[in-house]
Amino acid sequence: MQLLTNGYFYSLNKNNDIYKAILIDRDKIVDCFFNIPTISDVEQIDLHNKFIFPGFIDAHTHFVETGILSLGADLSLTNTVNDAIQLLKMTKPIDGIIIGYNFDQYNYDEKREFTYKELNSVSKTTPLFILRKDGHSCYLNEIAFNLLKLNPKTVGIITKNNKFCGILRGQANSIASKFFKSQIKNDGKIIAFYKAAELAINKGVTTVHAMLGDAKNDLSDLLLYENIKNELHIKIIPYPQVFDIEKVANLGYNLIGGCLLVDGSFGSHTAALMSSYADSPGNGVLYHSDSFWYNFFMNAEKKHIRVAVHSIGDRAILQILNAIEMAKQKHSKSNLQHIIIHFELTPDYILDKARELDVQLVMQPVFEYIWGGKGKMYEQVLGKERIMQTNRFRSILQRGLLVAGSSDAYVTPIDPLLGIYSAVNHPNPDEKISKLEALRMFTTNAAEVSGDENNLGKIDKEYIANLVVLAENPLATERIDKIKIEQVFINGMGLVLRGV
Ligand SMILES: [Zn+2]
Ligand SMILES: [Zn+2]
Structure with missing residues (x-):
């Protein structure tokens, strides 16, 4: 057993308790203390008044691709x-x-x-x-x-x-x-898994949601992962990234997709918009018909499998919400929560509809940091009015929708502190959220997306001992993105960080 003492342990439980010490048995937290206890026969680790949060969770990554690209x-x-x-x-x-x-x-x-x-x-x-x-x-x-x-x-x-x-x-x-x-052989892909895991752990991430598959029928990355998962320090929540519901059901998964493309992106002018782009003709692309998605959600509901799709423009998001609505009408007892990844351009009526259908959202605050605000890409391609409707964190939370944070790595680097900073400093003041709310996007909320809310995302009794030790308190500093990550614990094991 290990007693981690002399730190500020932010539980992120519903009382927002802050503990002074926690007791760990193998990979689990077994007790939490408001005052430092005297316990003999345990290994004591002094955390020198540092700030400890639940290990960060990145709720959407192209994990293998991130590893491969990082070699280029x-x-x-x-x-x-x-x-x-x-x-x-x-x-x-x-x-x-x-x-x-x-x-x-x-x-x-x-x-x-x-x-x-x-x-x-x-x-x-x-x-x-x-x-x-x-x-x-x-x-x-x-x-x-x-x-x-x-x-x-x-x-x-x-x-x-x-x-x-x-x-x-x-x-x-x-x-x-x-x-x-x-063209990258299995040896290269295994290196990519380790490389991406190292990039993530160095940024305080202890769990990643990773799409494994080719968005067609090939699940070889998922099988490769099954072979090496016990050797990887980081916990991976796998998303079989294929369209074959039958195959995924037979493998025992209850989730399919990730970045199954409903539309493209703003920067490539392929995100599907209700009205045309501000800087070029056309209003983007819907990659599949309404009936394609309706049938897809129908089949998924039948097998009780949750679907996660990539949807950016308002026209694409509406297409998916309509498909979910129709599929749910056929399966009236269904309480499956499907997942929309990105959810970038959302007028009010879309937010209301998403609430009605109880979808979960996985969003990337760093997109707003890179592309949002005056004179940047969103304004160039969407125009001045529509940039008031991008990445609407405040409006989403106000409606009681669940939103988790992610990097969409390789699109942006795995870096939750930058994500938290970006959500807190949204260029549109109406859509800013608090530091605590932003922290929850990358901890408790992300754990809920994978149904792990009782074992991941908090520092409390019975939770897995996944922790990130920070040099400064993110709730008390403005430059959250600059905070040094001192140490990471995964399954109760303290890891020495390289390159930090
Ligand atoms: Zn995507
Ligand atoms: Zn993606």
Whole structure:
């Protein structure tokens, strides 16, 4: 047994108790104390008046992809197209592919995407695959494009003068992303699991919700995870990311999806909007018909499986809410809580409908930090009025909806303290939430999404001893994003953090 003493243990239970010491037996918290007790025969660990919170939970990640991409070139470290090309030229290929990630033209001086000539200058002989920050566009050199052997009729091949110009979006981007990921062998994927786990633990995360699958029928990542899960320190809540409900039911899961795409993204102009984009014609894409989603939810309800989908624009969110409503009318006794990931553009009537249907939300406050507010991407693509309707945390909590926090890694880095900071400092003052509410998004609320509210997300008796030790109190400082993470405990075991 271990007695952790002399700290401020923020339980996040309903009384918001703050303990002075906790007793741990193997992986569980067995007692909590308001005053430091005298107990003999236990190992005592002095936490020197530090601030201890439940280990953070990131409720939506592309976990394997985060690990794989982190082995490539991080283009967010560059400020110009030319710097990005130079960095890519110096990047070592992984399983024969040069990988770049975190590309966002809005962050570059030139405010433009790559030309085909620039992409081909990186290499004539090694395939190059660059993923846009939002994962909804990618950039290829000629050898990569030829290797992909795309059917020329595929939607999303961008051309100039009838010739491919290096950019893929929509369906073509999805095919390319899957293809280049499939080139990474199992050994590389196992390294990716460990790499992503290390990135998460270093940021105080003890549990991640991870999509494992290819958004089609391939569950090999899930099977790989089953083989190595006991060796990974971090706890993974797996989401079988496929469309095959039967297969998922047979494997014994009661949850399907994660980023099953209802629409695309704002930055790629593929998120489905009720009215057109402010900076270009068109109002985005719905990837499937109303009847497709209705049947999907019907089948899921039949097997008693919860569905999680990616839905960003108001038109896409409404399409899903309508499908859920119709499926629930057929299964009148159903109390399944489906999950909408992102839920970014939401006028009031959408919030009210989501409340009626009791859906759970998994959102990314860092999106607002990167793209929200004056002069940033949301304003450019949505216009001044609609930016008052993005990532509406305050309005969501007011309606009693459950919202968990996530990074959507690789889209933004796994970093709950930055997420909490972003929710507290929402550029729209009407949608700011308190520090405690934001902390709950990444602890208690996230635990509830996976039905783990009785064993994860709090520091209390009977809970798993997953803890994050912080140098400063996030409830008492403004720069929550700058707080140093001192230590992390997972299953009662104190881990030494590397690179922090
Ligand atoms: Zn998504
Ligand atoms: Zn995602």
